[in-house]
Amino acid sequence: MRGMGKGNLQGYDSIAALLLDNKEIVSTIREFHYSTTKFCKVVDVIRKKEQLLKAELYRRAFISSKTRDNLFSLIAHFAHTLLIHAKIIGSDILRSKLSRLSQSYLLSLNENELLNTALLVSINAEKYYAEIREYGITHKDLQNLKVKIDDFKSTMNYFNESECFTDSENDRSINVLMLEADKLLNDMDTFVESMGHDHTDFYKEYISKREMCIKSKKIFRQKHTV
Secondary structure (H helix, E strand, C coil), X not given: CCCCCHHHHHHHHHHHHHHHHCHHHHCCCHHHHHHHHHHHHHHHHHHHHHHHHHHHHHHHHHHHHHHHHHHHHHHHHHHHHHHHHHHHHCCHHHHHHHCCCCHHHHHCCCHXXXXXXXXXXXXXXXXXHHHHHHHCCCHHHHHHHHHHHHHHHHHHHHHHHHHHHXXXXXXXXXXXXXXXXXXXXXXXXXXXXXXXXXXXXXXXXXXXXXXXXXXXXXXXXXXCCC
16 A cells, blocks of 8 residues: 555554543543544544455455466466477477476466466467377366466456556545544644643653654655655
8 A cells, every 4th residue: 555554554543542541631622632533533444444455455365366376277287288298299399488387487477477478388288289188188178278368367457457546546545534634633732732741641652652653654755755
């Protein structure tokens, strides 16, 4: 998630927890109590949006992993069969194309590389289908490979498009909420300053957490500034 950072939410949570634990102090100033209530609600919305995003990312990772594993197993099976056939017929060209397709090599490929490799294997499997039928490869197997390639390609396209949309929407939503949270914090800073003498411990703890919140935000922005 680009719009905020885990540190920012933790900073907000820390301050919200302090304010809720000191309701009696907060309630001594009506405006402070109002700002605190609103701030905690904003932080809760930010937290829920982050949880929803995490759930979506986990869902995408699961689907992507599943389609990748399905395609990977088929590629490995077809590549092994084609390589056996290449050695039997003495085809150096076919063997050179397939000899490097070990499991460790396939596991190292990114999505685009795996897709290109799958297409290469599919083309050769179709080309030599009449011969590799002797090794137990059926027309159904060949069609299944094409289906898995299409599934993998569709998953890549969908996730790339939806990720851009989700990230941009999430950025705008979270940034608006963060601006609101920061404005409320700025208002509350004034109230806390006025309590410095009467509620020393609360004042010191608030200032400490406030400084950590500001520091974590600066660090996050520095890391993500181009």
